[in-house]
Amino acid sequence: MDAGDISWWSVLIAVIGGAIRVSTPYLFVSLGETLTEKSGRVNLGLEGVLVVGAMSGYATAVLTGEPWLGVLVAGLAGAALSLVHALVCSLPRVNDIAVGISLFIFGTGLAFFLGKPFINPSAPRLPDIDFAWWSSSPQVQSALKINILFIAGFILALFMAWALKTTRWGLMLRTVGDSEEAAKALGYNILRVRMLGTVAGGFLAGVGGSYLSLYFPGTWNEGLSSGQGLMAVALVIFARWDPVRCFYASLLFGGATALGPALQTVGITTNYYLYGAAPYFLTLAVLIYSSSPQKALEGAPGEVSINR
């Protein structure tokens, strides 16, 4: 094995490790967005929710010294912000896309405003589990330090796939999101189902935000999210509104995000910013790939406004 082989191998390890590390916020936001969109609404404000989650989680951890409490507060903050979206969209003739965009801007602004005093102090990090006891390679060891939230997200994806199919709640949510007429005929309260779907989605996105500030990169600053919440919305389309596919898609986006730093570890620093833009290219490619003038996307909830 010559030196070139080793370095490419370590790029691969670094990308995989990066994918696992970076994908968690994508995963939580996309699962949350899946839940919201399955109910028939798009919440573009999840980027704002993500940032508010990151800020509030970090602040809580700084003040209490308890990172898990930070995660909970982040989720609750996300749910509260999404409740605004849910309530405003429940008014007649309100466009959910427009409300989402204003919520996105409001959420990031609010987080920057409230988060100013927390840029300097450092918060306790969330713990991780070491899955690399079998290897002596430092690269493998760093790649396989896996955060509990990542594992929780994976289990949540499986649970959501099961729940959407097997619980009454899941069927109700999908009915409301797919055909308002049918839902009305079945006597469901459409607004309430959508409200719960949006709030639950916001909770998950908030938890995703706390991962950013409490684990990776593990600080709070204003450039923390860099549009991951918006990309997660594109990712939901790519995953065809399927929670398990959201998991795979998150890994793919995480891997793309980790590409630049991974190449840097083996000394390739030219075009660093170009590689850094990989997830954005991927988002564009996904959207172009999935667009069609002729037919609606397979699996898309019928009442989602991008589908009408």
Added chain:
Amino acid sequence: MTDLPNLDFPPPPEVEIWKLTKHFGAFTALDDVSFKIDPGSFHALLGENGAGKSTLVKCLMGSYRADGGSILIDGKETVITSPRQAQQQGLGMVYQHFTLIPSMTVAENLILGEPDLPQVMNWAKARASLTAFMAKMPFKLDLDRLVSSLSAGEKQKLEILKQLRLGSRFLILDEPTSVLTPDEADQILGLMRRLTDEKRISVVLISHKLREVESYADEVTVLRQGKHAGQGRVAELNRSDMVRMMVGDEPSTTSSTRDTAGNGAVVLALQGLGVENDKGLPAVRSLDLAVRSGEIVGIAGISGNGQTELVEVLAGQRALLAGALEVSGKPYYRTRSEMRTHRVKLLPEAPLQNACVRGMSVAENLSLRLYDEPPMSLAGFWLNRAAMRDRASKLIGQFRIKTQGPDAPIETLSGGNVQRTVLARELADGAALLIVQNPCFGLDLKAVAEIRQRILDTRNAGGAVLLLSEDLDEIMELSDRILVMSEGQIVYETTRAAAKVQDIGHHMAKRDI
């Protein structure tokens, strides 16, 4: 038919409709209609579009509240206020537009209607129950298929299965075959027929297709303009009886033919026209047609025989697949400048959708033909709103459009006034070619007389008029030449003087023979 297992249903109810009346504003959609549907019968409700069939069943299903009359179920007077309540009485309706959830499987769609769904589904148990249910049904569907992958016929079957699973013993099918291929239609109606033969359910079939009624129904009730126009056992009626009930008797002899008709120059000429409908099936097949100046050519036909597609092609809303289209001897590509030079004017059906911009004002809608040239447009881009409003005010007075003013949004106007607005726009500067479809659909008598007079005036001023109407009386009253359209072709032609309602009716129904 012993191969069908029992459905374990109580027998179907006897439903009687007594003097049912329903008004929409000044318009009477349903006028004193009474009839009875015996348990286990296959009853057809026949009538042209707008005859009141849908209104009647919506009253029965509780979607509308009737203004008068009553509904008796098993002899007891019953007030039905909601579709849910109708369901509890065993009445179920299969709508033209499916109420299935496309991204769910057949099994999920069947389960959803159940009144007490558990928090966590026991799919094993539910599937067992569904499989047992399917085994009892006359037609089968794979439980795991996604609804979006089903054909229209399969979706229709699933709708029917859903109703049967909910325990409906009285099924209303609203034009079930309009979205189906002929084979699918025969299969579904045949299965419904078997279920009624065994007295397991009653069926009410809403239709305007005579063939279906003749082949499958026991009894028929015909509605025309909201009134009960006839009833009988299908076996005892012949086709021309039913056509006469549907379209009315020989109309009054107020013919308005002019002697000079038929001598003018050909204005509209169609040769071998071929057009497809939205589903990609041929709607107009190698159709030849000529309309001369100074004549009204009336095209009669039962709706859905290609009339709408023909008008859409002439309007420029639909691509033409084959054939040639000429106006005043020149090829006609349906561009705005051609419409202007040849003075082609159009009054399509449903004018609010097809000829107006809903959110715009009456004045703006009145200007749609002229806004891009002086005096309404200055230097080609600046709109002169004062000129628009002036002209609108003049037309509003001239055509007696009832509106709050030229600035009122067009959608606030009544149907008759929308029709008048479009007519005003199209006819204000005269027309060399006027294409009209169902111009008086759903209007009151005064508006009808006025609009018909405008059409006659256009003809008398030398215009060529192509009139497509489902109302045979209207065709007979206005036309100089009468054609019958069936299955996208002209199947019969006659002059007004030689026209007989029986002949026309016979040819209208021809495709069903």
